[in-house]
Amino acid sequence: MSQEPVEAAEKVVERERWVIDVRPLREVAYRRMWLGSGISFFGFQFTSVAVPVEMYAITGSSAWVGLLGIAGLVPLLIFGLWGGAAADVIDRRKLLLASSMLAWISTLGLLVQGLLSVHSPVLLLVLTAVQSAGFAVSSPTRQAIIPRIVPASLVPSANTLNYTTTTAGGVLGPLAAGLIFGAFSTDNGVTIAYAVDAILFTVSFWATYRLPPIPPIELEEGAPKPTAGLRGILVGLRFLVTQPVLLLSFGVDIVAMVFAMPRALFPEIAEERFGGGAAVGWLFAAIALGSVVGGLTSGWISRVKRQGVALVIAVAGWGVAIGFAGLAHSLWLAVLLLAVGGAADLVSAVYRQSILQVYAPDRLRGRLQGVFTVVVAGGPRLGDLRAGATADLTGPTASWAGGGFVAAGLALALAAAFPALLRYRPPSAEETKD
Known part of the structure; x- marks a missing residue:
């Protein structure tokens, strides 16, 4: 028997061990949501660059740019928890449509103020808060939908596809925005950026509209009925505090984002260290670029059993890479190091x-995803505030580099002090909660 077919098959198997797993795309509902999310997130990146650039142009202060983080954090704290609870009570498709509409309206508001050259930092803060409220509801709802439309064994692969696709938008969007700001004045550049976001956001509505109804799963007789009010939120929080692995996974992420997220410093660093222009687009794109590369070579992720150890190593790697990036005086070295950090963040x-x-039963998934959204999206916003405030006191280099190294050290210390996360392994299919 010829060895060539055997060798060819072995090469295919080896390649599949590393190449991203696309099996979730066979599910029609997931494929639609994946496509809509990816395109709309690409459009959102234009706004995510334009808002801090416009704020810095108006105020000349990184501290004001950092306040955008607080403007986004407060709605997250309020509506993230409520939105997660609502996702356990209301048809998740309908809730996703409504919350996406709110975010779209805020984008139109940014476009209008750009067209009118309002130049109001307070208005930018208000519109950022409204946009954050829409995101706070849509994000936990979207994530709670995934286990309902893909098999449980493909949930890690579906998550990897989501992160990789959205971060691909996080690469192309800021780069395209950087080209816009390099070719046009700030006033014209922000207006064009907001217009692109508003147009592409419509794809997300189409994709969500085409989803099947996703009502709450009927509970067993006698089981307490979930509510979207305070009592429902407290039920989810009570479950959370009994799960040390979840608490620690949230803890290391908060450390990583609060201390090592440098994006509030990008406009200032791009202007003073790298000559402005398209440099700001490269800085905003670099982390996402690393995440894309990490995702495209992520076939190994679902096979790792010591997931807690891998999580801690990835968070520490993020901090170290960000720290060295803050010391770089070459734009391309800074971009490379930020990309390394982005790959670690993807993992x-x-x-x-x-x-x-895996931990959360479906009746609690929305509520716990709400907490997850508050942590994951709130952490970077606190990081924006920390970076901007400390930059005004210590300078941008110390704020950026010092924060990265501190994050790495604190994450390792937290994991060592509370080793439940280091011991974590995913349960077998028989043990997984329905």
């Missing part, structure tokens, strides 16, 4: 999401 994000989705 940690997939494991955090997958651990949560």
Whole structure:
């Protein structure tokens, strides 16, 4: 028998061990949501670059840019928890449509103020808060949908596809925005960026509209009925505090984002260290670029059994890479190091999401995803505030590099002090909660 077919088959198997797993795309509902989310997230990146650039142009202060983080955090704290609870009570498709509409309205508001050259930092803060409220509801709802439309064994692969696709948008969007700001004045650039986001956001509505109804699963007779009020939120929080692995996974992520997220410093660093222009687009794109590369070579992620250890290593790697990036005086070295950090962040994000989705029964998934959204999206916003405030006191280099190294050290210390996360392994299919 010829060895060539055997060798060819072995090469295919080896390649599949590393190449991203696309099996979840066979599910029609998931494929639609994946496509809509990816395109709309690409459009959102234009706004995510334009808002801090416009704020810095108006105020000339990184501290004001950092306040955008607080404007986004407060709605997250309020509506993230409520949105998660609502996702356990209301048809998740309908809730996703409504919350996406709110985010779209805020984008139109940004476009209008750009067209009118309002130049109001307070208005930027208000519109950022409204946009954050929409995101706070849509994000836990979207994540709670995934285990309902893909088999449980493919949840890590579905999460990896989501992160990889959205971060691909996080690469192309900021780069395209950087080209816009390099070719046009700030006023014209932000207006064009907001217009692109508003147009592409419509794809997300189409994809969500085409989803099947996703009502709450009927509970067993006698089981307490979930509510979207305070009592329902407290039920989810009580479950959470009994799960040390979940608490620790949230803890290391908060450390990583609060201390090592440098994006509030990108406009200032791009202007003063790298000559402005398209440099700001490269800085905003670099982390996502690393995440894309990490995702495309992520075939190994679902095979790792010591997921807690891998999570801690990834968070520490993120901090170290960000720290060295803050010391770089070459734009391309800074981009490379930020990309390394982005690859590490992709790994940690997939494991955090997958651990949560495995732990949570469907009747609690929305509520716990609400907490997850507050942590994952709130942490970077606190990081924006920390970076901007400390930059005004110590300078941008110390704020950026010091924060990265501190994050790595604190994450390792937290994991060592509370080793439940290091001992975590995913349960077998028989042990997984329905």
